[in-house]
Amino acid sequence: xxxxxxxxxxxxSADLAATRVVRSSDSPRPNRAGPACLVVIVGPKIGxxxxxxxxxxxxxDPACSVHLDSDMISRRHARVESVAGIxxxxxxxxxxxxxxxxxxxxxxxxQDGDRVGVGKILMKFLDSNNIEAQYHKExxxxxxxxGLTGVSNKxxxxxxxxxxxxxxxxxxxxxxxxxxxxxxxxxxxDTHGHAAGDAVLRQLAATARAAIPAQHLLGRVGxxxxxxxxxxxxxxxxxxxxEGLRAAVQAQQFQFQNQLIPVTISVGAATRAPGxxxxxxxLFKRADEALYRAKxxxxxxxxx
Numbered sequence: 001x002x003x004x005x006x007x008x009x010x011x012x013s014a015d016l017a018a019t020r021v022v023r024s025s026d027s028p029r030p031n032r033a034g035p036a037c038l039v040v041i042v043g044p045k046i047g048x049x050x051x052x053x054x055x056x057x058x059x060x061d062p063a064c065s066v067h068l069d070s071d072m073i074s075r076r077h078a079r080v081e082s083v084a085g086i087x088x089x090x091x092x093x094x095x096x097x098x099x100x101x102x103x104x105x106x107x108x109x110x111q112d113g114d115r116v117g118v119g120k121i122l123m124k125f126l127d128s129n130n131i132e133a134q135y136h137k138e139x140x141x142x143x144x145x146x147g148l149t150g151v152s153n154k155x156x157x158x159x160x161x162x163x164x165x166x167x168x169x170x171x172x173x174x175x176x177x178x179x180x181x182x183x184x185x186x187x188x189x190d191t192h193g194h195a196a197g198d199a200v201l202r203q204l205a206a207t208a209r210a211a212i213p214a215q216h217l218l219g220r221v222g223x224x225x226x227x228x229x230x231x232x233x234x235x236x237x238x239x240x241x242x243e244g245l246r247a248a249v250q251a252q253q254f255q256f257q258n259q260l261i262p263v264t265i266s267v268g269a270a271t272r273a274p275g276x277x278x279x280x281x282x283l284f285k286r287a288d289e290a291l292y293r294a295k296x297x298x299x300x301x302x303x304x
Contacts, residue, residue, distance in 0.1 A: 035128055036087055038080070039138050041115075041147035042122035047139055050123070055081035057092070058118055072096050072119035072194075080110070087125070089116060102199045104257065120194065122147060146220040148198060149205035157219025161229050162280045165272070172274050176238035177287040178228040180208075180245065180267040183299040185224040188261060196256040197224075200263055203254050211248035212241060227284065235271040235304065242267045242302045250300065266294035267302040 035053035040046055050056065056065035059076040068077070074094035080087065087110040091098035099117035100108045110116070112127040112134075126134045141147075144156040152160070161177070164170060182188070182204065189197040201224060208218055208226060217229040228245075230238050246267050254261045268290030272278045294303040 035082075036110075037126050037131065037135075038116060038123040039126060039135065040121065041124050041138070041142060043120060046147070047142055049135065052080055052082065052087060055079060059092070068119060068121060070119045070121075073121075077118050087127070094118075096193075097195070099195060102195075102202065102256070104195075117195065117198070122198075146205075149202055149220050151205045151209070151226070152217060152219035154219060154221045157217060157221055157227060157229070158280070160217055161284070164229065164231060165278075165280050165283070171277070173232045174234040174271055174274055175283070176230040176233045176235065176269060176271040177283050178230065178238065178242050178245070178267060178269045179221070179225065179284070179287040179291045180227075180242075180265045181222070181225040181291065183264045183266055183295075188263070192256060192259070192261060196259075196261065199256045200254050200261060203252070204249065204263065204265070207249055207252045208245060211245045216241070227287070233271075234273075235269070238269050238271055239302060239304060242269045242304075246300065246302055264300035266291055266299045268292070268294055269302065269304040271304075 035051050037052055038050040040048045040050075050066055056079065057076055058064060058066040058068060058073075058078045058080070060068060060070065060073045061075040064076065074092070074096070076092045077094040078092055078098045079090045081090075088107060089098060089100065089105065089110055090107045091105060096119060097104040099105065100110070101115050102117075110125045112125065112129070114125040116123045116125060124138065126138070144153060145151070146153040165175060182200065185197065185200075188200055201220075205218070205220070205226070208228075212218055212228055215231070216233075219227050219229075221227045228241070230241060233241070246265055249263060249265045252263070254263045268287045270283055270286035270290060272283050290303045294301050297303065
């Protein structure tokens, strides 16, 4: 399949790494009908639409349709085009690879909802069916959901915790917070690469969601740090949830590119007792301090 010159310019293109839109692709109201698009969900210019009415070339070369100024991006990294109405992405021999749903691909047919990764940029493919409704849902999710892991983002988690602790009657109920992060996460990135680290975080979030009762709020509050808000939950049952989470992660087989990656977490827990006056930040701080004790006392354990 011919690549075409990198200077091929679609009607809308974006210089994402420089946070500069070459031709407007951040319109808050996309067309109801028309071409499919990629929406940036992780990286600079979150929410930017890259319309696909013409073939695009993604790369570090400023002449590319979508210019990403990053050392992790090749000069001509990938190409996206529609062939007989079917959208596909082709890696153009990039150094660090093109990924779809965590799998490195050479050529891949895109389907609605696919996550496309180049370097540290993550995009979601939206097909042309009811694209306006899909786009507005994506924007709402970007305001509340962490694009990498699919759990609540830091802002939404903090806002919800503050709201719950200040609502009428909340002072008469216990509230617990669990904070956990990945042990030796830098070692995982250094050994297996950042794409593997991202995959580990996604799998960790899925494992945590399965291990934590559905009524509790899970959020990503840092690079590899997560928190859980447990309403009407006293200290002992909160420790039970924390230990169940730790054990579930240890038992889980984390994989990337068919390679097993051992993963454990350290966990801290804190509880605001009924009648106790404590700000959300202070409660979180106590759980975070307990996490630090879990780290310094050997990792892969729960402290409170």
